[in-house]
Amino acid sequence: MIQLASSLRNLGQAEQSVALLTAKLDRGSDDGSDDLDDAVRAFLALALSSVGRDREAVSVALTALAPHLTRYNRSLAVYASQLG
Secondary structure (H helix, E strand, O other), X not given: OHHXXXXXXXXXXXXXXHHHHHHHHHHOOOOOOOOOHHHHHXXXXXXXXXOOOHHHHHHHHHHXXXXXXXXXXXXXXXXXXXXX
C-alpha cells in the first residue's frame, strides 16, 4: 500500500495517494497491529504536501513522531492537532 501510494505521488497523482493512504489509516491494520501506521502517516504527509495541504501534512507528520519522543510528546501532539 505504501509503495503504491508513493509511486502514485511520484507520478503526479498525489490526490490518489492521499485517498489511498487516508483510507488505509481509516480502515486500520489488517492483522490488528499498527506497526506500519507511522510509516503510512509519513507518506501521507508527503502526499498532502504535494497537493498543497502543508499545514495538514505537518500535523500528520508530528502526530506520527510524537509517541516516539521521550520528552515533550504530549505538547507536540497538542500542537499537531492544532495544525490539522
